[in-house]
Amino acid sequence: MANKTRTSKRPLVLSSIILAMFMSAIEGTIVSTAMPSIVGDLGGFSLYSWVFSGYLLMTALTILIYGKLADLFGRKPVMIFGISIFVIGSLLAGLSSSMTLLILFRFIQGIGAGAVQPIATTMVGDIYTVQERSKIQGYLSSVWGISAIIGPALGGVFVQYLNWAWVFWMNIPLGLLSLIGISLFFHENLEKTTHDIDYKGSALLFLAISSIMIVFIEGGTAWGWTSLPIILLILLFLVCFSLFIIQETKAEEPIVPLAVWKKPLIAIANSVNLTTGVIMIGLSSFLPAYVQIVMGEPAVVAGFTLTTMSIGWPIASTITGRLILRMGYRPLAVIGGVSLIIGGCFFLLLSPSKGPVWAGIGSFFIGIGMGMTTTVYIISIQNSVDWKLRGVATASNMFMRQMGNSVGAALLGGILNKRLNTFIESEGAGSHLSVNSANAVLSGQKSHFSSRTMSLLREGLTLALHTVYIAVFIFAVISLILILFTPKQSIAELDNENH
Template sequence: MGEGKEFLTFRQRNSGITKRPYVLATVMLAMFMAAIEATIVATAMPAIVAELEDFSLYSWVFSSYLLMNAVTVLIYGKLSDIFGRKPVLTVGIVIFLIGSILCGLASSMEWLIFARFVQGFGAGAVMPIASTIVGDIYTKEERAKIQGYLSSVWGISAIMGPAIGGLLVEFVSWRFVFWINVPLGILAIIGLYLFLHEEIEKSKPKIDYVGAFLLTLFVTTFMFILVEGGVRWDWLSGPIVSLALLSLLSLVIFVFYERKVDDPMMPFELWRERSILIANLTSLTTGIILIGLSTFLPTFVQGVMEEKPIIAGLTLTTMSIGWPIAATISGKAILSIGFRTTSILGGVSLILGSIVFTILSGSDSPLLAAFGSFLIGIGMGLTTTAFIVSIQSTVSWNTRGVATATNMFMRNVGSTVGAALLGGILNSQLLAFYSSKGVEDEMNLDSTTMLLDDQQRNELTAQARSLLQEGLEIALNDVYWVVFGFAVLSFLFILFLPKKQKADV
């Protein structure tokens, strides 16, 4: 894409005044804030749902956050191409912190879900713009190395997140897993204004509000169908059919509208590049894998294996340790064996990791769960780093923000759909199990929350506890078979990546 001169001009203007090491540190701090949130919340969720109750809304805590994250990530990417990275990232962090404070004040699951909407609205700016800043101030060869540094944030947060989360849940309160974001966000904002200097030529903003609305409508209605279908409403009921029609209609209108509008929120011409198309489709499927692991593994380890929250958190830690290790290797491998071969190796690791979870049982050691988690982390590290470096090397500066955001948008959509889809499968399979055992009148979805609290679990009769654990284990195994299917699909997508990559523009 022939706008390299503008990119070079921007770099030349900023190379003398932007302090790259300090900017990198600031970007890593902002990413750490978002990364540690993921590991802490997943660890604390069993304690949260045990206090606030209503297990049927469990997946909505993740879906609400991911929905707003997915929808806003493209808008933030577009705005950063217009107004610059610093002001847009700052606004995102501020909104994220407001949402975090509200989450910590939640007195019901409904309140928590609303607060997660706010938090997700701000989080949409953090990851894509942080990665875009790195693409702005480093060359292609440097990016491969620096992306490894950025991915190391996940390893650090993985080690600290579950440990801190487990300690806060056991000795203080789960509310502090949200409030811990506040000092981190404030430091990140200070760092941005001290060290990142931009000279952006201001232009009249053209924001695709219609496209944003249509996309929000599509993702929201589709998520409702996946979460509530077969649980609150029958699959062929009036509400589900109506939502399905509305979802399909909004998607069709969105695609046609984006193709005709002058400055679309999702520029489809980017998708004409084969490497970008395959990277985005694979990010969609790996997003489902990622949320399937991070959302439901702690529930399996605590509810079925009867381990403590900190142990459940540590099984997730191995994923986030494997991720930065693989990302660092990926940064070097891209330059030697190419981004396609690197991605294929990542796809194989995703399949192997998902196989582990399909055979996991309550009698197994948490170490087996941790091993499967580590393999998933290796797969994510190899693929995501290769995708980001490839995409940022294919486009120019004035589209790098939206191009990076589009890839992360697809992963977020995958996670959003995955949280809803897998949550719906879990709920429907639990209900089917209770019905098959003839205990649907005595047990419901909220009964599962008793397994997630040591005191409540110990008060159950041996028969009731065994029945609840059997149902939860069967339902979660079904969830992980679906995850395995998406791992296979991810690998098949990767095989279609082009063997040669375009030169850096």
């Protein structure tokens, strides 16, 4: 077992952890703002969602494995490995010459990010006491918002004045600084014991999640929902997931200890993270496209609409960290859920005439909801388990967020493609237009199509993106319903239950 790393230089370790989380957090919004330019340069609009879902898929697949490895072998080696892989993936992504290569390198980034996100949060849980943890986790949660404040704007600047490759290359110095700090200043003591790693469970989880992800991405577009490939993939998911559950009940050291999921608080927390993950990716992936294509605003303005979410997030996280000892988990979680509903309403009513300010206000309320729910649930989870399970419990919560992001990117991307394709067919333009024709709108290559065709494509994208935000609102409603089932427990009651 590791001690609480009392010999670590906590301010320097915390700074290094924040750098790593900053690097991981900024990746979402800065890439989102640059995506129209990337697609306009590399083509492949039908693969749009894969740039996000490929990265998120690998993060989701590895996050639980890293969490378990951190409990077995310590936080430090796992964290160093993850940051190194992320930096390599970032370097390669900026060198991409095609959409296929970009997606491949995003997979590599995702493998690294799977370690960065949960282990950073777990390390903070290790080096700070229960009383300190609420405030520090509030700060750490707000890093996702604070880092994203400059992400959209910086993405717009890179696209407008430099090159989209810099949205990836900027991670390199951040990662190197974080590596140096963790290597030099974070110390932990571990008992040297032999461990039985659950490779079979990991493989089954990989196959199950991969198959269902492909269903969401390609269903209704490349393949019909009742086609043989889709049916086979669904069967593969059901078989592999069932075998995975059986494997976890038999494994000596399961990759996902099912006992953790039996705690009502953790079950609700993880379920909410799944649905809010869909909401988050719905904004970060598709809002810049809406503002740039439908509203006709430049990339910097599109970045502003995401920046407001990033302002609301740290404000809510900081306030939640300070109030949670006094108010408890449930009231703050409910307030966060109501904020998600308010933000969802703004996007449900979003139209080109309302302009980017309307979208920015909606993003702000979503940020409030995300900041409150994220902070509430990560603190509650870490207070409800001991050191030996803290890594995997934290990872399970992060895993569900990534699954929400992954499923959301795939599902919402599928909705976008399907709705656009249906519109093109309904207008009788299917013979000379396709989903990939949207590349022309994104790149501004108006010479390839007549003004009427460009107008048709823009109208189709407007309808398709509106459909995406209907889905976002539905997930906001589901999130609030789940939040209402949060157990009424105080920190003291969780500590007593844990011990």
